[in-house]
Amino acid sequence: MPTHRLNPNKLLMSKWTSTSPQQKEKHFLVTQLIRNEADMVVDCIIEAVINRNQYQLPWQNLTSATDWQQGWK
Template structure:
């Protein structure tokens, strides 16, 4: 389980453990909050292709799928 502070996710770097389409390194480019300011989702942008996707921020805690930083 990856441990991190959700308030510090902006512009953080992540590595996918099982890359798809040669997309391994990602950068958090945007955060989606609800009306109360609770974090809901993060936008991950692939460094290689610049493709973006929205992801529930809790999925980044899965250490079998994601590693913090670029490795």
């Protein structure tokens, strides 16, 4: 399974396209990074462009090329 190489510190305001959109939510923007006590990024908040719904997920989920494409496609 192919994966994207990502620097979690550079994810803020990056654009993503879901390869399996739910409720027409296809394009997303990373709006927040959640860090642990060691200042490591553990999760991110992504916001659907179409309706501004927000979801929290581990940033590593974005490395799955089967689920996400970098940029808006």
